[in-house]
Every structure is written in structure tokens, then in C-alpha cells.
Amino acid sequence: MLCTILAASSLLSAALADSKDEITGMELREWAEEQARVLPPVINGVKMMRPVIEEEKASVSEIVDIPGVDKDHIFIAALTYAIEHMDDSEKSIDKIDAVDYDAKRFVLTRREEYGDGKKASAFKGTIAFQCADDMLSFTTYDIEASYKEKGILPRTRALEKLNPMKNERHKELFEDFSFTNSRYIQNLTDYIKGHPSLEVTHWKEIKEHEVTKGMNETEVKLSVGIPSIARQTSGKTKWMYGNDFVVIFIDGEVSTVID
Numbered sequence: 680m681l682c683t684i685l686a687a688s689s690l691l692s693a694a695l696a697d698s699k700d701e702i703t704g705m706e707l708r709e710w711a712e713e714q715a716r717v718l719p720p721v722i723n724g725v726k727m728m729r730p731v732i733e734e735e736k737a738s739v740s741e742i743v744d745i746p747g748v749d750k751d752h753i754f755i756a757a758l759t760y761a762i763e764h765m766d767d768s769e770k771s772i773d774k775i776d777a778v779d780y781d782a783k784r785f786v787l788t789r790r791e792e793y794g795d796g797k798k799a800s801a802f803k804g805t806i807a808f809q810c811a812d813d814m815l816s817f818t819t820y821d822i823e824a825s826y827k828e829k830g831i832l833p834r835t836r837a838l839e840k841l842n843p844m845k846n847e848r849h850k851e852l853f854e855d856f857s858f859t860n861s862r863y864i865q866n867l868t869d870y871i872k873g874h875p876s877l878e879v880t881h882w883k884e885i886k887e888h889e890v891t892k893g894m895n896e897t898e899v900k901l902s903v904g905i906p907s908i909a910r911q912t913s914g915k916t917k918w919m920y921g922n923d924f925v926v927i928f929i930d931g932e933v934s935t936v937i938d
Contacts, residue, residue, distance in 0.1 A: 704735030710844050711737075714853070722858060725865055729857045730822065730838060737838040738820040739860060743868050746813050748875045754783040754810040755879050755897065756871040761787050761808075762900050764866075767907075772803065780886055783810040791859045800826040802856045815868065819860050824852045890926055894933045899926055 708731070715729045730737040745753055758778070765773040766789075776786040790803045804822040808815065822838040828848055843850035877897045884891050885902045894902070899918065906918035906926070916928040925937040 704732055704839070706844065707735075707839060707842075708732035711853075714843075718854070725858060725862045727857055728861045728864065730819075730853065732839060735839055736820065737822050738818055739857075740816070740818040741864070742814055742816045743864065744814055745868065745871055748813065748871065750783050750810045750812045752875055752877060753812075753815055753871055754785075755877045755901070756874045757808055757810060757815060757867060758785055759874070759877060759897055759900055760867045760870040761785070762904055764863075765905075766790065767905065776805065780882060784808060789863075791863070793855050793859050797827060798851070800824060800852060800855055802859055804856075804860065815871065817864065822856065824856060826852060890933060890936050892933050892936070895931055896928065899933065 711730055711732050715731075718727065718729070720727055728739050728741050730739050748756075758775075761775065765771070765775075767773075771790070773789045774787075776788055778785040784807065786805060786807045788803070788805045790801055792799070792801045794800055802822065802824055804819045806817055806819045808817045823835055824838055824841065825833055825835040826848070827833050838853070838856060841849035841852060843853045878895065879885070879898050879901065881891065881894050881898045881902075884894065885898060888902050890899055890902055896916075903920065906920050908917075908919040910917045910919070914929065915934075918926040918928070920926070923938065925935075926933055927935040927937070
């Protein structure tokens with residue numbers, strides 16, 4: 680009974696907090712635009728890309744210059760980075776939602792935790808990437824923040840439902856999300872610049888999520904993802920995706936597929 684009463688009290692406190700935090704989309708949009716002008720453009724070496732509010736939805740859209748790299752290689756490197764940096768735990772929500780290999784675009788949903796203790800939070804968002812010669816454009820949308828505030832239970836709210844103008848914790852959440860999202864984009868961009876010539880020729884197999892002899896490691900990642908275990912023995916590299924699926928490489932190319 681006591682637990683029920685405490686939970687009900689917590690929910691009531693949250694409801695009352697929500698009523699106090701209500702703001703209009705226009706107010707939040709004006710606040711977000713002002714923050715972009717007055718807050719530091721770079722934090723801990725990360726160029727900050729802060730959310731804007733359009734039609735009462737929070738999103739981040741930017742075009743990143745990647746001179747000297749064509750759209751094919753930007754696409755390959757960006758998608759490879761996204762696959763390599765997905766959370767592979769059982770409770771993870773990270774996933775590639777869609778890939779258009781011909782148009783050189785893909786959509787990724789990811790979650791990232793930030794901070795610890797009372798300041799711990801987690802952010803979920805979907806990022807749509809479009810690759811072109813010498814540039815990468817993206818939009819992060821459907822952004823949610825999970826955090827502890829009032830009451831017992833942690834809370835999850837859409838970013839545009841927060842009130843950073845009156846609530847200091849909500850203001851911190853806006854900035855924390857901006858940092859985590861900007862850092863991810865910067866790291867992805869740095870990876871593209873550091874891997875401008877990844878080669879892919881087995882597009883048919885990749886589209887069908889198959890692995891065949893002659894594929895390189897990048898192609899296998901794009902086709903079936905990251906292995907659960909990777910081992911090197913006697914000049915061979917073994918990628919194990921489970922007890923019944925093993926890929927063996929010799930000199931960087933698939934030599935055997937055990938399925």
C-alpha cells in the first residue's frame with residue numbers, strides 16, 4: 680500500500696510539474712534561437728550544433744563539408760562508422776532503420792547516456808544522413824530525454840516538451856543533448872576524413888545481407904554488422920556471429936563462410 684501511495688504521489692508531482700512547465704512552441708523557438716547566438720560555439724573541442732524548434736518539434740540540421748571525398752566513399756564510411764558504434768547490448772534500441780544504397784542515404788536510431796548520479800541522463804534520437812560529393816548533411820529528430828527530476832520515477836519527455844526558460848535542469852538537458860549529438864557527428868565526420876577510400880564492390884550481396892568469398896571486412900560489416908567475437912589465429916581472422924555463423928578472412932578477404 681505504501682509503495683502504491685508513493686508511486687501515485689510521484690505521478691501527481693510529475694503532473695503538477697508538467698502544468699507549471701507548459702510553454703508555447705513559439706516561446707521555445709525564440710529561446711533556442713537566442714541560445715545558439717549566446718552560448719559557446721565550441722565546448723571541449725566539439726563544435727556545438729544546437730536544436731531549433733520548427734512546427735513545435737525539436738531537431739538539428741546541418742551540412743558538414745568533407746572536401747575531396749566523393750559521395751560513394753562518404754556514404755560507405757558514414758554507414759560503417761554508424762554500424763561500428765551501435766550499442767549491441769540486449770536492451771539496446773540502436774538500429775539502422777533504413778538504407779537507400781542508390782541515393783546514398785540512411786536513417787539511424789540511437790540512444791546515448793550522459794553524466795552520472797543526479798545529473799545522469801540519456802538521449803534517444805533518429806538521425807537521417809544524406810551523402811553528396813564533398814559534403815554530408817543530416818537531421819536529428821524525434822529527440823527524447825530520459826532523466827530524474829521530481830518524484831521517484833525517472834522521466835522521459837520529448838525535447839520540445841521541456842521548459843528550459845524556467846527550469847534549470849531542462850536547460851542543462853538541452854545543452855547535454857547538443858553536446859552528445861554534436862560529438863557523435865564530429866566523430867563520424869572525422870572517421871570519414873580518416874577513411875576516404877574504403878572500397879566496396881559487393882553491393883548486391885550487401886543489399887541482400889549475404890556474405891560470400893572475396894568480400895573485405897568493410898563489406899561484411901555493411902552486410903551483417905559487427906561480430907560478437909573476433910579472433911586471429913595462424914594468419915587467419917575469424918569473425919563469429921554465433922555458434923552457427925562464422926566468417927574467416929585470409930589477407931583481409933573472406934575465404935570461408937560457415938553457416
